[in-house]
Amino acid sequence: MTRKPSRTRVDRNPPRGGKTPVLRPGAPRRKTALDIAAILISAGETAYEWRIESDMLRWTSNAPEVLGLRDARLIASGRDYAGLLDPANAETRASAVMQSQAEDNGTGVPYRVRYCLSAAPRAPKHWLEDTGRWFAGPDGRPALAHGVVRAIADPHERHATLSSGPAASAINREHLTEKLTAALQEATRLRSSCGFMIVSIDGLTRINESYGYDIADEVIGAVVSRLRTRMRAEDCLGRFAGNKFGIVLKNCSPDDMTHAAGRFLAAVRDDVMITAAGPVSVTVTIGGVTAPRHAANVHEIFARAQEALDRAKAKRPGSFFAYQPNVEREAIRRENMKVTDKIVTALNERRIVLAYEPVVATHGRAPAFYECLMRIHRPDGATIPAHKIIPIAERLGLVRLLDQRVLELVIAELAANPELHLSLNVSPASTTDADWWARLGSLLRANRDLAERLIVEITETTAIHDLDDTRGFVARVKDLGARIAIDDFGAGYTSFRNLRRLGVDIIKIDGEFVQNLIRSADDRTFVRTMLDLGRGLDLKTVAEWVQDETSAAMLAEWGCDYLQGDLVGRASLDRPWQTEPAKIRGALV
Numbered sequence: 001m002t003r004k005p006s007r008t009r010v011d012r013n014p015p016r017g018g019k020t021p022v023l024r025p026g027a028p029r030r031k032t033a034l035d036i037a038a039i040l041i042s043a044g045e046t047a048y049e050w051r052i053e054s055d056m057l058r059w060t061s062n063a064p065e066v067l068g069l070r071d072a073r074l075i076a077s078g079r080d081y082a083g084l085l086d087p088a089n090a091e092t093r094a095s096a097v098m099q100s101q102a103e104d105n106g107t108g109v110p111y112r113v114r115y116c117l118s119a120a121p122r123a124p125k126h127w128l129e130d131t132g133r134w135f136a137g138p139d140g141r142p143a144l145a146h147g148v149v150r151a152i153a154d155p156h157e158r159h160a161t162l163s164s165g166p167a168a169s170a171i172n173r174e175h176l177t178e179k180l181t182a183a184l185q186e187a188t189r190l191r192s193s194c195g196f197m198i199v200s201i202d203g204l205t206r207i208n209e210s211y212g213y214d215i216a217d218e219v220i221g222a223v224v225s226r227l228r229t230r231m232r233a234e235d236c237l238g239r240f241a242g243n244k245f246g247i248v249l250k251n252c253s254p255d256d257m258t259h260a261a262g263r264f265l266a267a268v269r270d271d272v273m274i275t276a277a278g279p280v281s282v283t284v285t286i287g288g289v290t291a292p293r294h295a296a297n298v299h300e301i302f303a304r305a306q307e308a309l310d311r312a313k314a315k316r317p318g319s320f321f322a323y324q325p326n327v328e329r330e331a332i333r334r335e336n337m338k339v340t341d342k343i344v345t346a347l348n349e350r351r352i353v354l355a356y357e358p359v360v361a362t363h364g365r366a367p368a369f370y371e372c373l374m375r376i377h378r379p380d381g382a383t384i385p386a387h388k389i390i391p392i393a394e395r396l397g398l399v400r401l402l403d404q405r406v407l408e409l410v411i412a413e414l415a416a417n418p419e420l421h422l423s424l425n426v427s428p429a430s431t432t433d434a435d436w437w438a439r440l441g442s443l444l445r446a447n448r449d450l451a452e453r454l455i456v457e458i459t460e461t462t463a464i465h466d467l468d469d470t471r472g473f474v475a476r477v478k479d480l481g482a483r484i485a486i487d488d489f490g491a492g493y494t495s496f497r498n499l500r501r502l503g504v505d506i507i508k509i510d511g512e513f514v515q516n517l518i519r520s521a522d523d524r525t526f527v528r529t530m531l532d533l534g535r536g537l538d539l540k541t542v543a544e545w546v547q548d549e550t551s552a553a554m555l556a557e558w559g560c561d562y563l564q565g566d567l568v569g570r571a572s573l574d575r576p577w578q579t580e581p582a583k584i585r586g587a588l589v
Contacts, residue, residue: 040148050078050145052097053137057081066151067117068126086116086125086221091175091238097134097142099175104136114152116221125217127152179236179248180298184291186250195249195257197288198305199227199264202317204243211277218275219282223268230263244309254290254322261286261320269318283318285309294323339392343376343402351377352405354413357571359423359542359564362556369421369455371564372410373571374402383573394427403430404439411443414450420577423455423485428462431473444480451481455506459487467498474503485542490530500537507534511545511565518550531558 040047046066049058055077064072075081078094085092096111103109112131132147183194201223208216224245227237231247240246249260264286272279287309295301304323312321346352356370376384393399403426410424430436444451456477463470463486474484485506486499490513499507509530513523527543534541543555546565555563569576 043150045148045150047148048132048146050093052078052134052142052144055079063149066149067128068151084117086118091115093130093132093145093147096130097145100134100142103140104134104142108133108135111147116217176236176238176240176246176248177298179238180246180301183248183250184298184301188292192251193253193290193293195252195254195260195288195290196301196305197247197249197257197261197264197286198240198309199223199245199247200285200309200313201243202283202285207280207282211275211280215275215277215280219273219280222273222275223282223284226267227264230260230267246305252290254293257288257290257322258320261288261322265318265320285312285317286320287312287323288320289323294325336392336396339389340396340398343389343393343396343398346376347401347405351379352402352409353377353383353573354406354409355571355573356422356575357564358569358576359562360568362552362560362563365563365568367576368562369423371423371425371457371571372406372413373425374406375573390427394429397429399427400430400433400436403427403433404436407436407439407443410454411447411450414453415447417577418449421453421455423457425457425459425487428459431458431462432469437476440477441480444482448481452483454482455485456482457485457487457508460489460510463498463502463504467501471502478503478505488544490526499533504539506540506542508542508544508564509560511543514543514551514555514565515545515547517554518548524554527555528558531555531560535559 036047040060041062044062044066046063047060048063050056051058057075057077057080059072059075061072063075064070067075069075069084074084082092082094091113092115093111093113096113100109100111110131110133112129114127114129117126117128128149129152130147130149132145134142134145137143180194180196186192187194201220204216204219207219220243224237227245227247231237232249234250236248238246247260247264249257252260265284268282268284272281287305287307289295289301289304289308291301295304308321308323312319315321353375355373355375357373358370359368360366361368374386374389376389378384390399390402393402406424410422414420414422426436444454458470458473477484483505484503485508486502486504487508488510489507490510507530509527513526513530516523517527531541540561541559542562542564543551543560544564546552546555546563546567548567552563552567
């Protein structure tokens with residue numbers, strides 16, 4: 001790219017002499033001027049000026065201390081400094097400046113990179129953040145760069161340097177995007193193809209937990225080094241996101257990409273990595289796509305490479321998957337986009353409503369509480385039931401928004417009817433969602449008398465997925481004064497010990513076992529066992545999907561507390577307590 005000449009004047013006459021030039025604080029200044037060098041030294045940072053044509057580097061006097069070096073003469077030039085950098089760095093100051101595709105319009109071009117400095121193979125590593133700005137000379141190419149370097153002391157931030165640091169990731173994504181855009185344009189112009197891969201390091205969390213962040217950093221650096229040894233000169237590697245790296249493959253056919261993936265997989269997998277904690281075995285998983293055949297722009301390339309990576313991980317960690325168009329998958333994607341728009345529009349237009357299904361006492365059939373079930377009013381007047389929306393909303397990450405809206409509607413209904421008891425279902429995603437918790441807390445604090453009339457239902461599958469998390473959820477809900485019910489109990493076969501540890505108040509026996517009580521001896525045995533278990537733990541029991549009086553009589557004989565199902569009332573958008581006041585007076589005891 002031809003650069004526009006800079007309007008910034010660059011001094012072409014660096015200081016002479018054999019000693020390393022150093023910027024020292026204490027030079028005469030006006031009393032009103034800030035002592036910038038002294039401030040940097042006090043903050044533990046060092047400033048530099050890099051005159052690129054002569055390659056001379058000038059530093060503030062504290063540079064050796066910040067960089068962990070014994071002598072400033074080791075970093076007198078850009079070449080000297082580059083020689084001290086870890087070869088596994090994904091990006092350095094030199095690459096950020098010299099490989100930049102940006103143009104200096106007279107104010108310079110900013111950069112920020114993170115990298116590791118190691119003076120010798122076995123010397124301690126120093127993680128650094130380098131923030132600066134470069135300026136172009138008359139030819140438009142970088143001629144001067146200056147900035148500030150700080151040491152990264154926090155192990156978590158060190159790990160972010162190579163894995164998930166937002167600034168570093170943004171810079172690398174930008175760099176990858178530039179390279180990928182150029183490769184795609186060239187492939188389109190020459191009627192050839194290019195490739196893009198996302199490489200994910202498998203089990204990095206396990207390595208962090210087992211060995212610590214420093215060893216994980218060593219592993220990441222070693223993976224980068226091994227990948228680079230198997231890349232062609234014209235290919236480009238950079239950080240994509242988290243523990244994922246992107247590789248741009250110029251002039252690359254689908255067969256070429258498959259062969260390259262094989263090389264990369266073998267380079268990482270075939271030999272253990274020697275770290276300070278000993279040998280560590282590591283694999284990577286790769287997803288790739290060729291363009292413009294299977295992706296027309298950079299956005300599609302990134303999305304389809306990520307999709308291919310997901311497919312590879314589902315198939316087997318340590319494998320490669322190349323994106324291939326799929327008519328059915330594209331149709332599902334389009335349908336998901338439509339559903340997403342419908343859900344968001346329904347939320348914005350306040351078309352989320354509640355249907356109320358009664359739960360009644362087994363003896364006397366007085367209402368104990370009503371289970372609130374979500375419905376969506378369509379613009380044409382029709383109503384969409386929850387079971388047609390919730391699975392899709394969970395897959396698309398929208399279920400927490402629906403849960404929050406249902407919570408607001410339930411609390412409003414409780415506030416409007418002081419004798420009413422209601423329950424609501426909470427999806428697994430909302431049990432750990434900070435926004436849902438914040439909303440629940442604020443609503444109950446504003447209406448303190450409502451909590452004792454609120455029941456929060458979670459499915460048994462959610463409860464046993466992570467018992468410790470579920471115990472925490474149950475405790476927090478009960479601390480607010482509400483009660484907890486396990487829905488669909490029996491589907492997950494929770495053990496007696498786990499059920500006792502959870503500390504719930506109610507179990508709702510899965511209707512799959514209740515609906516066939518008359519015909520199935522196995523279901524009768526199972527339901528009686530569940531009722532005995534609930535009674536033994538002093539829990540209230542609800543039988544779901546009760547459809548006939550014969551089943552209701554059996555349940556009453558076995559000691560079931562409450563019934564729910566077609567026999568006692570279906571879910572309705574109408575509020576039965578408004579037409580029959582007696583239906584509000586019952587309560588869960």
